[in-house]
Amino acid sequence: SQQGEEDPQALSIQEGENATMNCSYKTSINNLQWYRQNSGRGLVHLILIRSNEREKHSGRLRVTLDTSKKSSSLLITASRAADTASYFCATGGGSNYKLTFGKGTLLTVNP
């Protein structure tokens, strides 16, 4: 069964705008990871946030985690056409080697 659920399923924005994607999960976690998948390609690891962290930044990416609400958000600032991709959250539980993925958000950034 899917652990994470991303919201929205699809998001279309203009270049330069910010994009926010949300992820909700069901059980306790050790960490939450975000991945990007360009069309027809494999997944690329973007950023990881641990259960004892509330916010993390990496370049134009900002991730927040609210363990009381079992939710996370990924913010991409000043989006570019090259950010067009599907974005997945994945949760790692007690056995960190097992990741459970959500269904993804398809982000389209229009030039």
Added chain:
Amino acid sequence: NAGVTQTPKFQVLKTGQSMTLQCAQDMNHEYMSWYRQDPGMGLRLIHYSVGAGITDQGEVPNGYNVSRSTTEDFPLRLLSAAPSQTSVYFCASSDRPDYGYTFGSGTRLTVV
């Protein structure tokens, strides 16, 4: 660095045929996993391994076998292909799962 290499990239099988999807990594990673990706379903874990000689089942293991005789290789075997196994298959590896996984570029399998 080659990273995680999956072969073949595309494959068409007839129902009942068998085949092996290859996965190799050159990063000396202990942890390796196989996922399948279906439209609207995200990625689902098939089998995983925490080191040579150690494998275990994931969420959707039925119809698939794995083995891990070396650190580098983690092949996925379909013993008798079924149309329900039509999917894109991804292999991933990591030395520190709590730091994230490296994914291969995938194998697109069609079973007719």
